[in-house]
Amino acid sequence: MEKGVVKLGGFAFPLRPDPAVLKGLASIFKRLLGEGFKLAVVAGGGELAREFIRAAREAGASEAVCDELGIMASRLNASLLSVFLRPDEVPEIPSDFTSLSRAMSSRRITVLGGLQPGQSTDTVAVLAAELMGSKLVVKATDIDGIYTADPKRDPRAEKIPKLTYEEAMRLLSGLPTRAGSYELLDLQAVRLAMRSGIRIRVVDGRDPEDIYRALKGVDIGSLVGP
Numbered sequence: 001m002e003k004g005v006v007k008l009g010g011f012a013f014p015l016r017p018d019p020a021v022l023k024g025l026a027s028i029f030k031r032l033l034g035e036g037f038k039l040a041v042v043a044g045g046g047e048l049a050r051e052f053i054r055a056a057r058e059a060g061a062s063e064a065v066c067d068e069l070g071i072m073a074s075r076l077n078a079s080l081l082s083v084f085l086r087p088d089e090v091p092e093i094p095s096d097f098t099s100l101s102r103a104m105s106s107r108r109i110t111v112l113g114g115l116q117p118g119q120s121t122d123t124v125a126v127l128a129a130e131l132m133g134s135k136l137v138v139k140a141t142d143i144d145g146i147y148t149a150d151p152k153r154d155p156r157a158e159k160i161p162k163l164t165y166e167e168a169m170r171l172l173s174g175l176p177t178r179a180g181s182y183e184l185l186d187l188q189a190v191r192l193a194m195r196s197g198i199r200i201r202v203v204d205g206r207d208p209e210d211i212y213r214a215l216k217g218v219d220i221g222s223l224v225g226p
Contacts, residue, residue: 003134004032004215005040007125011142011206013046013077019084026084028208032215033108040110040132042074042125043081049073067117074113074121082111097131104132122186126193126200135198138214139185140205145222146171146184160222165194168224190224199225 006029012021029039049070056066075093082091094100094112103110115124125137146168149157163171172187185202193200203210203221213220 001036001038002215003038003132003136005042005125005129005132005134005137006211006215007042007044007122007137007139008077008081008205009044009139009141010046010050012081012140013043013048015047015051017080022081022084024208025205025211026081028212029085029109032212037215038104038108038132038134040104040112040125040128040134041078041081042121042128043078043111043113044121045070045073045114046077048076064117067114067119071114071117076113078111078113085109085111097127100128101131104128120186120189122189123192126189126196126198129198130192130196135196136215137189137193137198137200138211139200139202140211141202142204142206143202144204144210144220145202146224161219162223162225164226165190165224168200185224193224197226199223 008025012025029041032039052069052073053066056069078093079091082093092103094103094110096115100110100112112124112128114121122139125139129137143151145159145161146163147157147159151157168185168190169187172185172190185200190200201214201221201223203214205211210220
């Protein structure tokens with residue numbers, strides 16, 4: 001059985017969710033299910049998490065509290081996606097590794113959000129891949145790969161088709177690690193991927209077909225690996 005983990009970025013979860021976007025993503029996951037895939041899909045916190053974290057910081061909340069708010073937002077997003085996958089069931093979103101392991105053993109598609117403070121959903125995706133025995137995490141964002149700089153702000157930014165773990169860590173080492181700030185790829189996620197030889201492919205998830213292609217082994221986006 002083929003296995004894979006998908007991390008869905010904020011593009012999929014604006015403050016006002018778009019049913020058409022979620023329906024398109026669910027359709028891809030159901031197609032993969034029909035082709036014999038076993039999947040875990042990790043929902044990021046999106047705009048809801050960022051807005052809650054921003055407000056909490058203004059109130060003087062600690063980073064741990066901000067993390068917890070982000071986790072709650074990601075689980076709400078995961079619940080919504082789960083409804084599009086299984087509209088006749090009440091969503092059951094794993095909240096720790098025990099419930100994640102149980103969900104993976106009983107379902108071929110497991111949907112989850114964050115698990116604990118201090119841990120990005122990128123990291124959760126890699127940990128889910130380790131638990132599942134998958135060697136691939138597809139990170140779906142609103143950019144078609146990893147660039148030398150933010151391509152939305154710097155027209156000179158160049159796409160990097162492939163990076164080693166070490167190259168990715170050097171690129172990411174100067175980025176902030178506060179709650180809600182993981183925009184490109186989380187450094188800790190790369191470290192964990194390296195220990196298990198898990199590849200991370202970053203693609204533009206606004207076209208769900210690119211997620212499908214990445215899981216099927218097509219060389220698109222940017223790949224972080226050995």
